[in-house]
Amino acid sequence: MFDSLREKILSPIRSLGKSGRITEADLEEALKDIRRALLEADVHFKVSKEFLEQVRREAVGQELLKSVTPGQQFTKIVYDALVRFLGGAGEDARLELRAAPPVPILLVGLQGSGKTTTAAKLALYLKKKEKKRVLLVPCDPRRPAAKEQLRTLARQAEVECFDSDLTRSPARIVKAALEEARSKVFDALIVDTAGRLAIDEELMDEIQEVKKALQPHATLFVADSMTGQDAVNVAQAFHARTPLSGVILTKLDGDARGGAALSIQFLTGLPIFFFGTGEGVAALEPFHADRLASRILDRGDVLTLVEKAQEAISEDEAKAGIQKMAKGQFSLEDFLGQMKMMQKLGSMESLMKMLPGGNQLLGQLKGVDAEKELKRTEAIILSMTSKERRNHKVLNGSRRLRIAKGSGTSVAEVNRVVQRFEQTQKMMAQFSKMGLLKKMLPF
Ligand SMILES: Nc1nc2c(ncn2[C@@H]2O[C@H](COP(=O)(O)OP(=O)(O)O)[C@@H](O)[C@H]2O)c(=O)[nH]1
Ligand SMILES: [Mg+2]
Incomplete structure (x- = not known):
C-alpha cells in the first residue's frame, strides 16, 4: 500500500534528517522532491500545490531552519499535512446508520x-x-x-x-x-x-x-x-x-x-x-486519516495491528499466554503457540509493515523469507519430544542432531531457534518484572 509514494516521499525527509542544521536551499530541494513524489503518485496538481504551500508555511512558522532536529520536525509537518489532506484526524468520517430500519x-x-x-x-x-x-x-x-x-x-x-x-x-x-x-x-x-x-x-x-x-x-x-x-x-x-x-x-x-x-x-x-x-x-x-498518514511515512499503524489482534486472538488465549509469561513458565511450546497466533494475523510482511520503520526493515531483510523461516522453526520445535519442549535445557548435542535430522534442517539452525527462544524468554522475564506485560497488551 502506497509503497512507491512512501519511498519517494521519505527520501527527501531522510536526507534533511541527516544534516544538523538546514539551509533554505535544503528545504527548497526537499519540497521539490516531495512535489515530484506527489505528482508521480498521481495527486491532482491543485492538491499538490496546496499541500506544498501548507508544508512551506508550517516550516517557516515553526522556524525549521533554526531547528537542531530538522528531520524530525519536518516529518511531523509532512505527517500533519498528509492527515489533513486524507480527511483530518480525530474527526474520522463514519458511515452513520441512524435511521428507521431498514x-x-x-x-x-x-x-x-x-x-x-x-x-x-x-x-x-x-x-x-x-x-x-x-x-x-x-x-x-x-x-x-x-x-x-x-x-x-x-x-x-x-x-x-x-x-x-x-x-x-x-x-x-x-x-x-x-x-x-x-x-x-x-x-x-x-x-x-x-x-x-x-x-x-x-x-x-x-x-x-x-x-x-x-x-x-x-x-x-x-x-x-x-x-x-x-x-x-x-x-x-x-x-x-x-x-x-x-x-x-x-x-x-x-x-x-x-x-x-x-x-x-x-x-x-x-x-x-x-x-x-x-x-x-x-x-x-474503516478509513482513518492519521493511521494512513502514519503508514505512508513508515511510522507504522500499531492501533490497527492491535485491533486485528483482538479480532483474531481470543481473550482466553491471550490471557493464558500472559499468565504463563508472568510466571516465567514460557516454554518452547508457548513460543510455537505465540508464532502461530501471529500467523493468524496475516503474513509476516503485512504485520511488519504496520510496525514503525517496518518498511525499511523489510527492505533490509530482502531475500530473507520470513514465512519459510517460520515454517522451519515450526518443524524444528515439532521434531522435539514434549519433554524437550517443556524444558529446553535438556537439549544436548545428540538431541540437537536428532532434531535437525527429523526436521530436515541443520544443527546450526536448531541452535539458532533455541537461542532465539532463550532471548524471548529473557525478555518476557524482564517485562513481567517491570509489570509491563499487562500494560503492553490490550486485553
Ligand atoms: N485487489 C483488489 N481487488 C478488488 C478490490 N475490490 C474489488 N476488486 C476486484 O476488482 C474487480 C471488479 O470488481 P467488481 O466488484 O466486479 O466491480 P463492479 O463492476 O464495480 O461491480 C474484481 O475482480 C474484484 O475482485 C480491492 O479492494 N482489491
Ligand atoms: Mg458489479
Missing part, C-alpha cells in the same frame, strides 16, 4: 470499480462490527452475471441476498427489495447498481430512478484508487449530478499510487468512509 444504502460508480465486491464487504462489516442484519440487493438488469457474482459473494460473507427479478425495471426491483427487507425485519439493505465505462445520460437517469424509489440514507461512490486522478474526476462529475454521501476507495492493496486518496476529499469535499485491501469479502477497513 436503512437503504446505495452503491454507485463506474464498471469494474469494485461495487459488487464492496457491497458484500460492507454487508459483512456491518454484520460483524455493528451486529446489523443486512440484505444485499443486485440491481443490474443488463448483466445477469452480476447477480450471480453478488450471490456468490453473499454466501462467502454469510449474509442474505435478495432474489431480484431482473426482467423488471431497477425502480421496481428496489421497491420489491424494500418490501422484503421490511417484512423480514432487516436493519439495512445495500443496493448494488449497474456501472458504465464512463458517465452517460442513461446511467445517470437510471441512478436517479433508483434513488427516487429507494430514498437512500447514504449514496456511496465506489472509486478504484488504481485509476488515480480519474477516480477523482468521476467522483466530482457524479457528485455534481446526484449528491453523494461519501466514498469507498477500492484496491488500495495494489501499489495504488495514492493520488485518489490524497485528492478526493480536497476536491470533492466528500469523506472517505472505507478502503478495500483485497478481493476477499473481509478485505475492507
Whole structure:
C-alpha cells in the first residue's frame, strides 16, 4: 500500500534528517522532491500545490531552519499535512446508520470499480462490527452475471441476498427489495447498481430512478484508487449530478499510487468512509486519516495491528499466554503457540509493515523469507519430544542432531531457534518484572 509514494516521499525527509542544521536551499530541494513524489503518485496538481504551500508555511512558522532536529520536525509537518489532506484526524468520517430500519444504502460508480465486491464487504462489516442484519440487493438488469457474482459473494460473507427479478425495471426491483427487507425485519439493505465505462445520460437517469424509489440514507461512490486522478474526476462529475454521501476507495492493496486518496476529499469535499485491501469479502477497513498518514511515512499503524489482534486472538488465549509469561513458565511450546497466533494475523510482511520503520526493515531483510523461516522453526520445535519442549535445557548435542535430522534442517539452525527462544524468554522475564506485560497488551 502506497509503497512507491512512501519511498519517494521519505527520501527527501531522510536526507534533511541527516544534516544538523538546514539551509533554505535544503528545504527548497526537499519540497521539490516531495512535489515530484506527489505528482508521480498521481495527486491532482491543485492538491499538490496546496499541500506544498501548507508544508512551506508550517516550516517557516515553526522556524525549521533554526531547528537542531530538522528531520524530525519536518516529518511531523509532512505527517500533519498528509492527515489533513486524507480527511483530518480525530474527526474520522463514519458511515452513520441512524435511521428507521431498514436503512437503504446505495452503491454507485463506474464498471469494474469494485461495487459488487464492496457491497458484500460492507454487508459483512456491518454484520460483524455493528451486529446489523443486512440484505444485499443486485440491481443490474443488463448483466445477469452480476447477480450471480453478488450471490456468490453473499454466501462467502454469510449474509442474505435478495432474489431480484431482473426482467423488471431497477425502480421496481428496489421497491420489491424494500418490501422484503421490511417484512423480514432487516436493519439495512445495500443496493448494488449497474456501472458504465464512463458517465452517460442513461446511467445517470437510471441512478436517479433508483434513488427516487429507494430514498437512500447514504449514496456511496465506489472509486478504484488504481485509476488515480480519474477516480477523482468521476467522483466530482457524479457528485455534481446526484449528491453523494461519501466514498469507498477500492484496491488500495495494489501499489495504488495514492493520488485518489490524497485528492478526493480536497476536491470533492466528500469523506472517505472505507478502503478495500483485497478481493476477499473481509478485505475492507474503516478509513482513518492519521493511521494512513502514519503508514505512508513508515511510522507504522500499531492501533490497527492491535485491533486485528483482538479480532483474531481470543481473550482466553491471550490471557493464558500472559499468565504463563508472568510466571516465567514460557516454554518452547508457548513460543510455537505465540508464532502461530501471529500467523493468524496475516503474513509476516503485512504485520511488519504496520510496525514503525517496518518498511525499511523489510527492505533490509530482502531475500530473507520470513514465512519459510517460520515454517522451519515450526518443524524444528515439532521434531522435539514434549519433554524437550517443556524444558529446553535438556537439549544436548545428540538431541540437537536428532532434531535437525527429523526436521530436515541443520544443527546450526536448531541452535539458532533455541537461542532465539532463550532471548524471548529473557525478555518476557524482564517485562513481567517491570509489570509491563499487562500494560503492553490490550486485553
Ligand atoms: N485487489 C483488489 N481487488 C478488488 C478490490 N475490490 C474489488 N476488486 C476486484 O476488482 C474487480 C471488479 O470488481 P467488481 O466488484 O466486479 O466491480 P463492479 O463492476 O464495480 O461491480 C474484481 O475482480 C474484484 O475482485 C480491492 O479492494 N482489491
Ligand atoms: Mg458489479
